Structure formats: C-alpha cells, structure tokens
Amino acid sequence: MMIRQFLLWTQHESAGRRAEAASSLARAYLYARLDPEARWEAKTAITALLDDPSPLVRRALAEACANAPEAPRPVVVALAQDVPEIAALVLARSPVLSDADLVDCAAIGEETGRAAIAARPSLSPMVCGALAEIAGPASLGRLAANPGAAITPGSLLRMVERHGDDGALREALLARPDLPLEVRQAVAASLARSLSDFVIACGWLPPERGERVAREARDRTTLGLAEGAAREDLRRLVTYLRRNGQLTAGLILRAMLSRRMAFTEAALADLSGLPVERVSGLLHESHGQGFAALYRRAGLPGPLEPAFAAAMSAWREEASGFTEESGPALSRRMIERAVTACERLPFAESHALVALLNRFDAEAAREEARLLARTIASEAAVAAVLDSIPAALIESYGQDRLRIAA
Template sequence: MTIRQFLLWTQHDSAGRRAEAASALARAYLYGGLDPEARWEAKTAVTALLDDASPLVRRALAEAFANAAGAPRPVVVALAQDVPEIAALVLARSPVLSDADLVDCAAIGEEPARLAVAGRPSLSPMVCGALAEIAGPAALRALAANPGAAITLGSLMRMVERHGGDGALREALLARPDLPLDVRQAVTAELARSLSAFVVGCGWLSAERGERVAREARERTTLGLAEGAAQEERRRLVAYLRRHGQLTAGLILRAMLSRQMAFTETAFADLSGLPGERVAALLHDGRGQGFPALYRRAGLPAALEPAFAAAMSAWREEADGLAAEAGPALSRRMIERAATACAGLPFAESHAIVALLNRFEAEAARDEARLVARTLADEAAVAAVLESIPAALIESYRQDRIRIAA
C-alpha cells in the first residue's frame, strides 16, 4: 500500500478507521524502510493528522510514537501538549522530548501530564526542580518514588515545604535510600506537626501540650538520625535546625544528657562559630575552665549554664570509666547532677529548667523500664522452653558434652 493510499484511508468518515490508518501510517514511517520521498510524504501525512477532531486518531499516533527514538519531533511535541490522556503517553516515555520540552509541558499542562513526567525512567535535576516547584502531591509522590530521578537537595526541601503534610509523600521520601539527613529531619518535623494537629483537633490534648509532645518526639527522632551520621551530614543537619529555629538549648541539653557528644560538639561549633576541634577541646577539658566562655559565645540561655556544666562534668567522669553506663538513652545520673546544680537557683529562674529535667528523668526511667521488661520477658521465654524439655534429655545432652570434652 502506498503512502497516498494511506492518505485516502485517513479521510474515512469513521473515526475508528481513521485511527487505524493513522497507526498504520506511523508504523510505516518508523519501520517501513521508505525512500526519502515517501518518508517525507508520510511525515507530512502524520503531521496533518494532528488536526483530526477525534482524539482516537491522535491517540493512535501517540501510542505508535511513544517509545520511538525515530519519531518526528514536531509531531511528538504537539502530542505532548494535547489533552491529558494523549499527552501522558508521550510524556511518560518518549526519548524525543528534551528537558526543555518536559519542563514546558509540566508548567503549562495539567496534573496528569506532570504525573507522567514524574514517572519517566530517567529525570534530570532540572526537570525534577521544575516538578518540585509546581507539581501537586500525586506527581511529587511519583517523583519521590522514582529511582531514576536525580533530585537535588534544594528540590527535596522544596517538596517538603510545599506538600510535607501529605503522608504518602513523606513515606515515599523516607523510602529513598539516598535521602540526605537534613531532608529526613524536615520530613520528621512535618510528621510531628501533622500528628500534633491531629491529636489537638480530636480534643485529646490541649494545643500547648500537643506542641510539647510533638517537639519532644521530633527532638528524639533528630538525635536518632544524627547518631552515627557522617560529620558533613551532621553539620548540614545542625545548620538546617538552626535556620528553622529547632536548634534549641533544650535539644542540645538532651543531646548532652544522651551522651551524643558528636552532635553536641557540632551544635556548639555552629552557634559559636569556632572550629570543631577547638570546641571539642573546650568541652572535653577536664578542668572545665573553657566551657563557660564557650557557652556564652554560643548565646545559650544563662539560666541553663549550671545544668550544662554539671551534665558535662558527669559525662567526663563516665568517659573516664568512673561511672560508665551503656546505651544512647538519657543518662539518669547526668540528669540528677544537672538538677542538683540548678537546685540553688531562684525559683523564677529554675522552675522551667527543673521541670524540663524532670521530664527527661521520667523519659529515662520509662526507657529503662522497657529494657528491663524486655529482658525479663526474654528470660521467661527461655525458661519456659527449658522447662518443656524432659530432664532425661537434658542429662543425656550433659553427659555427651562431658564425653566430648574428655
């Protein structure tokens, strides 16, 4: 069949027959081995079919050209700007479209078009950045779940800023294996905010208590993220916390009382502007002479200085092996030392500090209780298994072990 015969077929009254002709003409252009003149005629014909009033015809062209690297670029670009169900076919797969085409279609298209772009096998930072700025939650979820998307730190942060309240988006972001620590913290903060709003909205907690619970949960998660992180990641995390007003004296005190000295040093270095090595030397100075100057330079509340100094002194003793305790949880011994240091302060200055330390102590006690309960449960389970074994079998096993040892 010649190209001119295909053209006659495309003039049929039935939209279905015209769509069949469009599909056949597109395949002939791509795979028919046409000579230059016939190829030009075929290209002209499929371009003219873009004006067909029936979406069936244009959809047939989109399906034929979606995966083809040899598809005529003007036709593919036009199809990418068609109605959403047609545009999505080429936006999702066409290798002909450039980054500029994709950004333009995402900017002027509807959400289904952005969703199609977000799911492409490979996406450049430029396209990801455009989607981060304009796409809705559904497209951003697809983008976050796309392992071939090269999303920059700035774009990830923008996604959280715009739609961090969407739970499915948070889940998709947290599932990314390469998610930077500061972005993970931003997602955590959004989760804490959403949970606080939920419990307050349900009337389960007052607004003030909901905010406190959310803040303390966020702080615990922050220190969990920071634990074991690389130095550069930890610096970025601390810088993010400071920019967003989350690098509070309470968080730094919690880090110190949890023995997370790497985070504590990074926080003091960021607040004081001193090099990390200098900060570490001042914090770990056994005489404690440099700590007051470091504390004041960091701009932390003067009322909390005795608590910090006492906690640091207790930590130095633990580090020297005088009263070592294992684990990353809050140290009750350090909390007690800090509370004792604040006992002589005027009530107006100490009541908020003591209340904070009391909450820390309650949290530490609960953590210890959970650990003990799990240990007792494990021991009980082992004992139950042993009791279920016949005594004769145990004795036989013991005698076999004696013979082997002999």
C-alpha cells in the first residue's frame, strides 16, 4: 500500500512534490524491508521516473542512488548519461558503475562528468588511462591530486604531453609522492618550454637563443633530478629521454663534465645496448681504448670524441677524491682539458663544440662564484655575531670550560 501511495505522489503536477516522492520511493527500495512484489513495483516505478521531464526529479533519484551499491543498475547507468549536473552525482560516487561504464561516460560525456570521475575515491589504471587521453587540464589536475587513482607512468607522461603547459596540473603532478623520475623530468622540460615560449613571445630573446636557454636549463634540471637515483630509475629515465630526442650528445657531455657517472653509464648503456656493468668497466679502463670502442658503438658524433675522451681522462685522474655526493657543479678542469683537445680539430668541426664548452665553463665559474660568495657571507655573519659578544663574557665562558674540564 505504501509503494502505491508513493506512485500516486510521483504523478503530482508539482515538480517539487514529484521529486520528494521520487527520493522517498528510491530510499524505500534501497533501505526498507519490502516484500518481493512491493520491491518489484518500486524498482519499476523508479525506472519509469527516468522519463520525468523535470531535472529536479531525476536529481532526486541521483542523490538517493549515488552511494548505494544496491541501486538498480539500469537506473544508475541512465543517470550517468543525464545532463552534466545530474550525471556528476553518480559518476563521482556510485559503486554500481563498472570501469567500462566510466570509460564510456568519460568518452562521450561533458568535462563536468570527467572531473567527477577523476575525483572518485578509487580509480583503476584503465579509467585513469582513458582520462589521460581525453580529459582537460582541470580534470587531469583533479586526477593527479587523487591519492586513490592508480595512474601508470605511461598515463602520467601522456598527461604531461597533452597539458604540460598548465601550471596547476604541473603542481598537482609534482605533489604526488610516487611520481616516477621520468615524469618529473617531463614536467620540468614542459616548464622550461613554457618559459621559453613566454620570453620569445615577449620579444625578450630571439627564438634561437630562447630555445637554447630552455634546452640547457632542461639538461641541468635533468641531471639534478637524476642525482642519487636508483639504477632502475635511471634506466627508465634515459630510455624516455632517448625516445623523446632528449638524450643528446650535449646532455651526456654535460653529465660527464659534471662527474655524474651513474647517469653517463646509464645513457651509454642505453645507446650501445651493453650492460651497465660492462659500460662502467670500459669507462674506467686507464688506456682509453675501451672508451673509444664504446663511444663508436653508442653512435655519438665522431667530431665530439676527442672532447669526450679528454674529459674521461681528466675524470679518471681526479676520481679518487670525488664522489657524486660532492655536488653537481661542472668541473672546470675537465672542461679545460676538453677545450684543449678540440684545438687540434678543424674549425668547421670544433667551433660549435668549443662554444658549448665555453658556455659550460662560464656556468661553472658563476657557480664557483656563488659558492664563494655564500661562504664569505656566512663567515662574515659568524664574525659579526662574535664581535657583538662582550669580551668579558667570552673570557668568563672560557674559564668555566676550563673548570669543567678540570
């Protein structure tokens, strides 16, 4: 009798009253202990209410069914394809919807629905992959910020590829604690590209110089991110760089001149197809013949080989007193040896390389100056503090220390 009364209410001319009746009927179906006949009648009536012309009624159904695992599947699927404001209610929460339903709704729905899907408490790699391919930057930002989203590295890279110029998305990606190294590098490269485009558009730099500045900034950031990374992370990073045309001879030379041997070994192993252990052994050979064979196998430009060989020779000489934890600065001594090796080459072959090495040297000199300036400033600050302490207090402190020692 109660169900029939609800059915009469759903025929009321007022959309508000029909919405109240729809909500009550749906909750009765979901939570009341109905006999089989009444339950069937309620389900049939709820399904019929999907045709109600008022969005108030359908919204009431969506609100009632959004969190319910027992909600009728045909009703939830239909609501998920309703107008965006109604569809978002079930897309964001309903446990009835399968991965196939979510992918379909993301593909044919509005951006509001995609944003709702992106914020679901739990998302499979398949749904995340679909969103990575079609969602806009705002929805992808919500996806990246969702700790329950199982996003594969490939999907993360696709997000950066499509909308890496969006600052909010970059911030959301970098905030993920499990972000793979290659994705961090992709985000950094995207930022460098955006900054380059901006300064070129403003006319502050000509296009050629802006692109070079962005490329060298990207290379510096790449080596900074790679510092201290595990071998497997480095392997994935250099594979990603090679596939995207970023594993250049200039980057490898910078790594070598910065004494980032772990990255250098991973890069040469990827290019040559040799195991990292074998590459490491060839790099450490004192006579250098192994390095020459490795260089040619890696397919690096022939005119650059003397610079690489000279840098490696200098590295072997100073390797005993240096560890990668000593810092990422370029070695001016290694750069000088590389420049000297290039002086014997024809100008047509060496001028671009020498110009690159000179920029490296200028960068290294500026870094040395910064470190020295910080050291001097720190020492001056300590001296100023000591000068401000009364001499009697210092003398008293020293006498107290002597009494304690005695």
